[in-house]
Amino acid sequence: MPIHNNDVVEIFDEVADFLEIKGDNPFRVRAYRNAARTVSGLSRSVADLAKEDKGLDGIPGIGKDLAEKIRTIVATKKLPFLEGLKKEFPPGLSALLRVRGLGPKKVAALHKELKIASVEDLKKAAADGKIRALAGFSVKTEQSILEEIGRGQVTDRGPERFKLARAEEIVTPLFGELKGAAGVEEIAIAGSYRRRAETVGDVDILAAAEKSQAVMDRFVHFDDVDKVLAEGETKSSVLLRGGLQVDLRVVEPKSFGAALHYFTGSKAHNIAVRLMGVKRGLKVNEYGVFRGKKTIAGRTEEEIYKLFGMPWIEPELREDRGELQAALKGKLPHLVTLGDIRGDLHSHTKTTDGRSTAEEMAEAAKKLGYEYLAISDHSKRVTMAHGLDAKGLAKANKAVDKLNAKLKGITLLKSIECDILADGSLDLPDAVLAECDLVIASVHYNSKMSKEKQTKRVIRALDNRHVNIFGHPTGRLINERPAYEIDLERVMKAAVERGCVLELNAHPDRLDLNDVHCQMAKKMGLKIAVSTDAHSLDDLKLMRFGIGQARRGWIEPADVVNTRPLPELRKLLKRA
DNA sequence: GCCGTTTTCGGCCCGACTGTTTTCAGTCG
Numbered sequence: 001m002p003i004h005n006n007d008v009v010e011i012f013d014e015v016a017d018f019l020e021i022k023g024d025n026p027f028r029v030r031a032y033r034n035a036a037r038t039v040s041g042l043s044r045s046v047a048d049l050a051k052e053d054k055g056l057d058g059i060p061g062i063g064k065d066l067a068e069k070i071r072t073i074v075a076t077k078k079l080p081f082l083e084g085l086k087k088e089f090p091p092g093l094s095a096l097l098r099v100r101g102l103g104p105k106k107v108a109a110l111h112k113e114l115k116i117a118s119v120e121d122l123k124k125a126a127a128d129g130k131i132r133a134l135a136g137f138s139v140k141t142e143q144s145i146l147e148e149i150g151r152g153q154v155t156d157r158g159p160e161r162f163k164l165a166r167a168e169e170i171v172t173p174l175f176g177e178l179k180g181a182a183g184v185e186e187i188a189i190a191g192s193y194r195r196r197a198e199t200v201g202d203v204d205i206l207a208a209a210e211k212s213q214a215v216m217d218r219f220v221h222f223d224d225v226d227k228v229l230a231e232g233e234t235k236s237s238v239l240l241r242g243g244l245q246v247d248l249r250v251v252e253p254k255s256f257g258a259a260l261h262y263f264t265g266s267k268a269h270n271i272a273v274r275l276m277g278v279k280r281g282l283k284v285n286e287y288g289v290f291r292g293k294k295t296i297a298g299r300t301e302e303e304i305y306k307l308f309g310m311p312w313i314e315p316e317l318r319e320d321r322g323e324l325q326a327a328l329k330g331k332l333p334h335l336v337t338l339g340d341i342r343g344d345l346h347s348h349t350k351t352t353d354g355r356s357t358a359e360e361m362a363e364a365a366k367k368l369g370y371e372y373l374a375i376s377d378h379s380k381r382v383t384m385a386h387g388l389d390a391k392g393l394a395k396a397n398k399a400v401d402k403l404n405a406k407l408k409g410i411t412l413l414k415s416i417e418c419d420i421l422a423d424g425s426l427d428l429p430d431a432v433l434a435e436c437d438l439v440i441a442s443v444h445y446n447s448k449m450s451k452e453k454q455t456k457r458v459i460r461a462l463d464n465r466h467v468n469i470f471g472h473p474t475g476r477l478i479n480e481r482p483a484y485e486i487d488l489e490r491v492m493k494a495a496v497e498r499g500c501v502l503e504l505n506a507h508p509d510r511l512d513l514n515d516v517h518c519q520m521a522k523k524m525g526l527k528i529a530v531s532t533d534a535h536s537l538d539d540l541k542l543m544r545f546g547i548g549q550a551r552r553g554w555i556e557p558a559d560v561v562n563t564r565p566l567p568e569l570r571k572l573l574k575r576a
Numbered sequence: 577g578c579c580g581t582t583t584t585c586g587g588c589c590c591g592a593c594t595g596t597t598t599t600c601a602g603t604c605g
Contacts, residue, residue: 025577026588027577027578027587027588028577028578029577030577030578030588031577031578031588032577034577034578035577035578060578060579061577061578061579062578063577063578063579064577064578065577065578066577066578100603100604101594101602101603101604102603103602103603103604104602104603105601105602105603106602106603136595136596136597136601136602137596138595138596140595140596141595191605202605204605229593230592230593230594230604231593232592232593232594233592234592234593235591235592235593236593237593237604237605247604247605249592262590262591263605265605267589267605270589270590271588271589273589274589274590275588275589277589278588278589283589283590284589284590285589285590285591286590286591287591
């Protein structure tokens with residue numbers, strides 16, 4: 001198995017954990033964390049970069065030492081430095097950092113004084129009442145530790161992150177409640193939620209009010225609150241039932257822009273902006289931008305960016321992946337919006353595993369303002385969904401023709417989500433595929449092949465002249481199933497050469513292509529289709545999640561095929 | 577450990593809340 005970028009990320013994060021517990025130089029710790037974050041945001045594989053002569057040069061935050069460590073990891077799959085740390089400390093110790101309230105200092109004390117080496121040990125020691133005796137601990141700490149472990153969110157990888165769509169569902173009622181609180185002049189959800197990240201660890205709400213009392217009260221007494229984690233005048237944190245943590249921050253209206261900028265992040269983006277400030281003798285914090293004691297910006301985000309010679313930067317871009325450099329040069333992308341979308345190119349009906357008829361789907365799509373909708377049911381290999389054989393597809397296509405004669409204001413496209421078989425051939429004969437306006441080819445089975453085999457399989461499918469779109473290109477299900485092994489860079493290149501398109505599946509459980517892949521596609525000149533893969537009328541509204549991900553990947557309207565009017569789309573899909 | 581049109585050494589973003597401190601360290605974001 002080749003080394004993935006995520007392997008390097010995990011190793012660097014683990015090194016950082018141990019160095020923190022060890023009490024090493026905090027800036028050294030940060031260097032490892034920064035490098036981990038940088039690697040996770042790279043569009044190219046570090047394994048490939050490490051093999052190139054100067055492949056790792058010039059990546060910000062990765063200097064001589066860490067570049068060498070990456071090369072070691074790529075070559076040996078291990079890092080001796082980390083192995084050494086694991087000899088000093090029990091390997092399970094870093095998991096203790098995931099317990100809320102325990103940081104490196106406390107973990108070090110638990111290990112030194114009580115020989116605690118794992119979450120199990122910690123639980124036992126707390127239950128036995130041994131922790132209260134330690135300096136800096138108390139009965140209260142002991143109880144809170146038991147409570148945190150009891151919550152069941154403490155694992156080696158930390159608490160599970162919430163999918164964006166789920167967080168949206170949970171937080172919407174709370175947000176509505178706070179909006180109505182006395183004195184609230186402005187209110188917004190910030191953080192990774194505003195940046196439209198695929199998952200969020202917690203939700204940050206920011207309110208502007210001269211007096212914070214009323215809104216704070218509503219917040220900590222909200223029905224759905226399970227536990228108040230912290231309560232202060234300007235900041236409170238609660239845990240909602242279901243385990244989502246929400247923080248509320250209240251600032252004066254004159255600081256709203258600065259606070260919104262600060263709490264939107266990302267952390268890396270903020271640090272970069274603050275550094276720009278430091279270089280100009282300015283202090284940037286959540287209350288404003290200051291020269292000495294004088295406030296020179298803060299009411300709006302625009303003011304702050306303007307101060308540094310930049311236009312306002314869309315939240316989805318704020319990951320310190322080149323957006324500040326682009327903004328300084330006036331070269332920010334004009335990101336695609338939901339309003340640019342003219343149709344949905346992937347939907348299912350009752351004919352296979354969808355819940356509505358083609359006609360119902362068409363009406364729902366029309367209500368969304370779409371000009372077209374592809375009816376793309378499964379092919380026969382997907383037996384669970386009663387996939388269509390050649391006859392079935394011919395029949396479905398005929399039905400679409402009939403519907404089109406009747407429908408006004410929207411056109412249905414004859415389509416199929418055709419299964420890519422293990423050898424890369426397609427599940428249906430060319431003759432019937434030729435009858436379709438649009439063919440999506442997707443992998444549903446045999447996902448455990450080697451990377452080489454899987455890549456060849458998919459490229460062979462793209463060789464078929466009838467294929468237009470490669471559907472949900474990595475097959476991952478967020479928090480449930482990892483992507484299958486595939487060299488997306490090669491697949492993308494093959495798609496460009498063959499005049500195919502890759503799908504960005506907008507379903508919030510999928511979102512593949514992800515943001516990093518989108519950026520990669522854009523660099524290669526590959527166009528994408530943002531499609532919902534709707535199995536119901538409501539699913540058609542999931543488009544916004546795909547758009548969020550596309551925007552995070554710097555995608556502009558011209559990069560997306562379904563921003564085109566139908567005649568242009570047809571031309572674009574035609575293969576040579 | 578990274579980084580540098582002031583620097584190859586000496587900086588490295590900044591503030592709120594908690595608990596146990598009696599003036600602040602630890603944790604968190």
